[in-house]
Amino acid sequence: MITNHPALNTRLDTRQTLLSQNDPVTSIERQTPVTELKTSADAQRPSIREAFDDFVGQTFYGQLIGSMRKTVGKPAYFHGGRAEEIFQSQMDQQLAEHMSDATADSFSGPMFELFSLKRT
Numbered sequence: 001m002i003t004n005h006p007a008l009n010t011r012l013d014t015r016q017t018l019l020s021q022n023d024p025v026t027s028i029e030r031q032t033p034v035t036e037l038k039t040s041a042d043a044q045r046p047s048i049r050e051a052f053d054d055f056v057g058q059t060f061y062g063q064l065i066g067s068m069r070k071t072v073g074k075p076a077y078f079h080g081g082r083a084e085e086i087f088q089s090q091m092d093q094q095l096a097e098h099m100s101d102a103t104a105d106s107f108s109g110p111m112f113e114l115f116s117l118k119r120t
Contacts (some may be wrong), residue, residue: 057100
């Protein structure tokens, strides 16, 4: 084998240099450092995570609270009347928001990790 020949090594180095200059991936990496790419992705990650947590939590807990309300009838006493019926959905939405904020790490955290596996 002639791998230790100086002329051959020089030609191989020149060829690798030319290939790396024409390679679009290498030229992009040369223009933009990898740390900057990671930083921009990490900067978007908290906002994506927050939106994901809100969507998953509010969807799940909103459906849960709505289903629970359908199974329980009106109480004989302490019913708020028509006003309670009108504003019940807003109260349920607030409950769902608070419940999703309180359980975001344990409930939607594993789902977000699975969601982001394909995107990182």
